[in-house]
Amino acid sequence: MIYYVLGTALIDGSEGVTWDKVCKTGLGLEQTLTNRAFKLSVEKEAFRNATVDTLIGLTDVIQKLDLNLEAIIKKVEKQHKELDPVWNVKISTNEGDMDVLKYMQDFSWEDSKFPRSKTLPELVRLLQEKINHLDNDIKKQITDYTDTRSALAALNKKQEGGLVTRDLTELFINKGLAEDSFPSSRLMVTLVAVVGKNQVKQWVSGYEKLVAFVVPRSSQFLDITDKDGNQLWTVTLFRSSAEEFINKARSQLKVYVREVEYNLEAYEEEKRKQGELTEKIQVIESDLKKNCEIVYSALFESMMHLKVLRGHIESVLRWGVPPKYLLSIFRVAAGKEKKMIQNLIKLFTNTGGFRSNARNCEGDVRNEGGVGRGGGLFPVHSYSTGSRYTEQLRLSPLTIATLLSDLLSHPLNTS
Numbered sequence: 061m062i063y064y065v066l067g068t069a070l071i072d073g074s075e076g077v078t079w080d081k082v083c084k085t086g087l088g089l090e091q092t093l094t095n096r097a098f099k100l101s102v103e104k105e106a107f108r109n110a111t112v113d114t115l116i117g118l119t120d121v122i123q124k125l126d127l128n129l130e131a132i133i134k135k136v137e138k139q140h141k142e143l144d145p146v147w148n149v150k151i152s153t154n155e156g157d158m159d160v161l162k163y164m165q166d167f168s169w170e171d172s173k174f175p176r177s178k179t180l181p182e183l184v185r186l187l188q189e190k191i192n193h194l195d196n197d198i199k200k201q202i203t204d205y206t207d208t209r210s211a212l213a214a215l216n217k218k219q220e221g222g223l224v225t226r227d228l229t230e231l232f233i234n235k236g237l238a239e240d241s242f243p244s245s246r247l248m249v250t251l252v253a254v255v256g257k258n259q260v261k262q263w264v265s266g267y268e269k270l271v272a273f274v275v276p277r278s279s280q281f282l283d284i285t286d287k288d289g290n291q292l293w294t295v296t297l298f299r300s301s302a303e304e305f306i307n308k309a310r311s312q313l314k315v316y317v318r319e320v321e322y323n324l325e326a327y328e329e330e331k332r333k334q335g336e337l338t339e340k341i342q343v344i345e346s347d348l349k350k351n352c353e354i355v356y357s358a359l360f361e362s363m364m365h366l367k368v369l370r371g372h373i374e375s376v377l378r379w380g381v382p383p384k385y386l387l388s389i390f391r392v393a394a395g396k397e398k399k400m401i402q403n404l405i406k407l408f409t410n411t412g413g414f415r416s417n418a419r420n421c422e423g424d425v426r427n428e429g430g431v432g433r434g435g436g437l438f439p440v441h442s443y444s445t446g447s448r449y450t451e452q453l454r455l456s457p458l459t460i461a462t463l464l465s466d467l468l469s470h471p472l473n474t475s
């Protein structure tokens with residue numbers, strides 16, 4: 061299901077009349093499980109006035125901030141989903157935790173966090189600073205989590221990979237093979253060969269012929285086999301012939317030969333690090349999950365304030381001061397979006413008092429005069445609101461996006 065944020069001019073100067081017509085005539089809404097709407101409570105007069113040039117400058121800044129905020133929210137959503145796909149989202153407020161829908165319904169501007177005694181540019185900067193702070197905080201924690209997980213994955217791969225790449229020390233220990241099971245000296249060296257299950261006969265009959273100075277009958281099966289049937293065999297030869305032997309074994313017998321790295325001390329150190337990283341990742345995951353929920357709540361709160369502020373700025377640009385507009389959030393059933401846009405265009409172009417250049421209601425709606433500059437004025441505006449596990453939808457020129465995908469099980473009271 062898709063939620064929309066809508067800004068409209070007042071019809072006959074009345075929020076009540078506007079709300080009634082928007083819901084019933086414009087949106088064709090009935091309060092059912094698939095159609096819901098509610099007004100956003102906005103004390104318009106509490107915002108300080110600004111010049112037209114200031115407002116126009118702020119529209120570009122706030123639009124970029126809006127898009128950046130949506131990207132940050134999606135990043136936090138994605139991270140939390142990786143940690144815990146089941147998430148009952150709550151927004152923390154002074155009145156306690158609320159679900160997202162109730163927070164939107166009961167939304168009121170928090171002057172303690174975003175004082176409207178400040179100028180509009182100051183409010184935008186305050187929101188921007190808070191969003192950047194939250195982003196940096198969660199970004200640092202996500203980076204720490206990612207780096208720790210990568211380090212642990214590298215150790216696990218070294219201990220758990222195939223016979224060609226993994227550390228063989230643990231396998232040797234499990235078979236009771238000590239370091240002296242692989243004799244080596246200044247002149248002699250013992251190598252291990254990874255022999256495929258269908259190459260054993262070829263290996264046994266051919267390894268002595270690959271190079272000179274191979275110790276006859278020195279190749280022994282170590283009774284180590286991986287899940288694909290590959291076996292580990294030893295072979296002893298002169299160290300000076302080792303490189304040539306490795307190359308010819310690969311080219312002629314299709315057998316990968318590697319040097320023995322039996323270092324019990326290094327193995328125990330890696331196992332210790334592996335244990336430490338495993339414990340660390342559990343702590344980080346728990347902290348990151350909690351922080352994602354805290355940051356998401358703060359970001360959603362910032363987003364709602366940003367939407368209301370953006371709605372105020374764009375509405376004042378369109379319809380002047382004193383501010384007379386209505387902000388609302390609504391939801392319509394899938395597939396009804398175009399019809400909804402058509403109804404809104406028809407409602408406001410036929411209301412009077414607007415010179416709207418609405419053409420081709422199937423999708424091409426134009427505002428030839430530009431926002432706040434005279435000429436054609438489009439009386440309805442809406443904008444992206446961020447999302448939770450949702451896809452964006454854009455209808456020109458109204459930029460409309462999803463807010464939530466949660467299925468709700470109760471109708472809303474829009475009175």
